[in-house]
Amino acid sequence: MSRYEGTLKREFFGGEIWVLRAKDGQAYQLQGKIPAELENSQVKVKGSASDAAFGIAMVGPILDVASIERA
Amino acid sequence: MRRLSTVLILAICATVLWSMRPRGVRTAAEDIVPTVTEHQEGVLVLDLMDDLTPDQVASLEATLGMDLELSTPFSADEGLYRVKVSDLAAAEAAAEANPLVENAEPVRQFEALGYPDDPMYDKQWNMAMIDAPTGWRAGGGKGVKVAVIDTGVSRVEDLQGIRMGEGATFVPLTKTPEDDHGHGTHVAGTIAQATNNGLGVVGVAPNVTIMPYKALSAQGFGSSDWIAAAIDHAVDNGADVINLSLGGPYSEVLDKAARDAAKKGVVVVAAAGNSGQRGVGSPASAEEVIGVAAVGPEDTRAPYSTYGKGVDIAAPGGDTRNHGTDGGVLQDTIDGRGGHAYQAFQGTSMATPHVAGAAAVLIGMGLDAEATRDTLLSSAVDKGDAGWDEEYGYGRLDLGAAVTQTLVRRNGLQFLVGGLMAMGLAILASLKLSRTVPMVAAAALTAGGFFFLPLLPIAPNAAIDLLSRDLLTWPALLNADLAHFPLWVSALLPVAVAFVFGPSKRLGPLAAGVAVGFGTALLYGAAAGTVDVWFLGLGLDKLWLGVNGTICILAAMSVVGLQKLDHDGATA
Numbered sequence: 001m002s003r004y005e006g007t008l009k010r011e012f013f014g015g016e017i018w019v020l021r022a023k024d025g026q027a028y029q030l031q032g033k034i035p036a037e038l039e040n041s042q043v044k045v046k047g048s049a050s051d052a053a054f055g056i057a058m059v060g061p062i063l064d065v066a067s068i069e070r071a
Numbered sequence: 072m073r074r075l076s077t078v079l080i081l082a083i084c085a086t087v088l089w090s091m092r093p094r095g096v097r098t099a100a101e102d103i104v105p106t107v108t109e110h111q112e113g114v115l116v117l118d119l120m121d122d123l124t125p126d127q128v129a130s131l132e133a134t135l136g137m138d139l140e141l142s143t144p145f146s147a148d149e150g151l152y153r154v155k156v157s158d159l160a161a162a163e164a165a166a167e168a169n170p171l172v173e174n175a176e177p178v179r180q181f182e183a184l185g186y187p188d189d190p191m192y193d194k195q196w197n198m199a200m201i202d203a204p205t206g207w208r209a210g211g212g213k214g215v216k217v218a219v220i221d222t223g224v225s226r227v228e229d230l231q232g233i234r235m236g237e238g239a240t241f242v243p244l245t246k247t248p249e250d251d252h253g254h255g256t257h258v259a260g261t262i263a264q265a266t267n268n269g270l271g272v273v274g275v276a277p278n279v280t281i282m283p284y285k286a287l288s289a290q291g292f293g294s295s296d297w298i299a300a301a302i303d304h305a306v307d308n309g310a311d312v313i314n315l316s317l318g319g320p321y322s323e324v325l326d327k328a329a330r331d332a333a334k335k336g337v338v339v340v341a342a343a344g345n346s347g348q349r350g351v352g353s354p355a356s357a358e359e360v361i362g363v364a365a366v367g368p369e370d371t372r373a374p375y376s377t378y379g380k381g382v383d384i385a386a387p388g389g390d391t392r393n394h395g396t397d398g399g400v401l402q403d404t405i406d407g408r409g410g411h412a413y414q415a416f417q418g419t420s421m422a423t424p425h426v427a428g429a430a431a432v433l434i435g436m437g438l439d440a441e442a443t444r445d446t447l448l449s450s451a452v453d454k455g456d457a458g459w460d461e462e463y464g465y466g467r468l469d470l471g472a473a474v475t476q477t478l479v480r481r482n483g484l485q486f487l488v489g490g491l492m493a494m495g496l497a498i499l500a501s502l503k504l505s506r507t508v509p510m511v512a513a514a515a516l517t518a519g520g521f522f523f524l525p526l527l528p529i530a531p532n533a534a535i536d537l538l539s540r541d542l543l544t545w546p547a548l549l550n551a552d553l554a555h556f557p558l559w560v561s562a563l564l565p566v567a568v569a570f571v572f573g574p575s576k577r578l579g580p581l582a583a584g585v586a587v588g589f590g591t592a593l594l595y596g597a598a599a600g601t602v603d604v605w606f607l608g609l610g611l612d613k614l615w616l617g618v619n620g621t622i623c624i625l626a627a628m629s630v631v632g633l634q635k636l637d638h639d640g641a642t643a
Contacts, residue, residue, distance in 0.1 A: 011392075012391060012392075012416070012417065013345050013375070013416070013417065013418040013420065014252075014253070014254040014257060014291070014316075014416045014418055014420050014421070015252065015253060015254060015291065015416075017291075025348065027346055027347075027348075031290065031292065050292065051294055052288065052292035052293055052294045053294065053295065053319045053320055053322075054287070054292065054293050054294065054295055054298055054317055054318065054319035054322075054325070054353075055287060055290075055291050055292045055293065055317060055318075055319065056221070056222065056252075056254045056287060056291040056316060056317055056418070056420050057291065057345060057418075058317070058318040058319070058342060058344035058345045058346065058352070058377070058418075058419065058420070059344075059345050059346050059347075059375075060346055061320065062292065062319070
């Protein structure tokens with residue numbers, strides 16, 4: 001389990017996806033239950049790289065989210 | 072008496088052919104539209120001077136009495152407008168006479184007769200950008216199998232009537248390749264949405280067979296081994312093209328599966344990614360895979376499109392972030408509530424199936440995987456830095472140019488072979504130069520037409536369409552099915568011509584040339600598998616073409632023999 005911090009963005013690539021944009025520019029696709037009210041907020045995420053690492057969104061590594069909260 | 076009976080036989084044959092012509096058959100996309108006649112209503116396209124102010128456009132509208140619309144929501148910069156008029160010829164003349172109008176012409180080809188009749192076709196800026204209509208006229212990928220490895224494919228309204236092969240699922244806990252996300256059905260739509268069916272939107276290659284493979288979950292995720300297994304399965308089941316609108320980190324398992332598929336002669340196309348940054352992942356980064364970046368409706372790199380090594384070509388992926396739904400790629404897909412909806416998506420996922428569909432069109436024209444890849448990349452519109460660059464690869468997909476390049480090469484080759492064969496015959500028979508020249512010319516032109524015409528800077532038109540092709544495919548200009556009629560793709564016409572005109576001093580060499588040229592086209596069709604013959608399958612069509620091509624050459628040889636006898640007799 002690792003910790004990540006960045007801005008939570010809602011994006012659309014063949015459907016809605018949640019993206020964590022870290023300060024260094026790296027983007028992570030978040031997989032799991034994401035509270036919509038956190039959109040555009042700075043958030044802290046605990047999660048791990050997903051086994052199903054391939055997908056349609058292709059914005060960056062896919063994280064299985066264990067917890068997400070406002071930073 | 073012999074002449075009379077020959078004419079009678081020919082007349083009977085012609086009548087039989089005519090009476091057996093296909094009627095009421097509306098084939099997908101190959102019907103050619105006649106030229107504009109007087110007082111024909113239609114749509115005129117106006118290319119205005121650049122940088123006109125809205126006031127100038129308004130005053131032009133008032134002067135011409137036309138209510139101009141932008142050709143697409145993004146045509147303002149180029150000054151491209153369209154307008155429906157009741158008399159095309161008169162409106163064109165009036166518009167051209169105005170100094171603010173650089174050029175005016177009727178909407179060419181299909182649109183002039185409401186082709187295609189899919190009501191939302193005018194929202195598909197992407198199909199215009201790659202010149203999809205030229206691909207439809209070139210067969211639309213008939214007989215080609217395209218595997219869509221994705222979230223599955225559902226037979227939504229606008230995929231009805233499309234050939235769909237047996238699929239498979241590689242996602243645990245699913246039993247069928249039915250789409251439970253919407254992405255895969257959308258991607259399949261870009262490749263093969265039912266076209267000219269009066270519904271919804273169009274696809275790039277509507278005559279292909281889609282092989283639906285589900286390797287991504289309902290959430291749009293999958294593991295490298297599911298996808299690799301789907302690739303292997305597609306290859307084993309005869310896929311010609313594999314579409315991978317998916318990606319992820321580097322994976323040797325996935326790259327190897329994609330490489331192996333490419334080595335077995337399958338065209339593998341994959342999305343470059345949507346990170347907006349440098350760094351293309353698997354499988355697009357594999358060298359043998361065609362990696363596809365995305366352009367938006369303004370034909371520049373979409374902001375999300377991943378760039379770097381691994382990008383080979385760019386294609387329309389849309390940009391809904393900056394242009395709303397008008398800027399997306401519109402296709403029919405499931406709506407998640409048991410129904411379907413026409414949805415505008417963006418992404419390199421959407422760009423990829425444009426390239427897969429284009430590959431299918433070229434394969435349908437007889438190219439192998441390697442030639443298909445080369446043609447797609449070399450005919451792309453170069454963008455960004457000259458030659459290859461990180462953002463666009465070799466350029467943006469141009470299916471129209473790829474088809475033209477393929478036709479010019481094929482007809483050019485047939486021209487050359489036809490001419491050389493005729494020359495060989497003439498030399499063998501020591502024909503006089505005065506008879507050799509017309510024979511060689513007739514053979515080359517029958518076999519390949521004026522193949523170079525499409526390369527000249529002339530706007531494409533019906534005359535060029537006719538003159539730049541081999542005689543064998545002329546009937547396709549009237550009706551695509553006629554070109555596959557067994558008695559047409561046979562030695563009948565050349566043998567008849569040889570029989571009637573062979574003995575003539577003037578026309579004999581021309582008749583021999585026609586027979587050699589027609590035979591060349593038949594033999595090429597047999598060798599390359601580019602000519603389908605009605606009622607014949609399972610390789611019988613190739614046998615038919617081969618035998619008839621040979622008969623043509625034999626007919627030419629007998630005419631050459633007669634000619635030789637004739638001038639030997641004359642000199643003796």
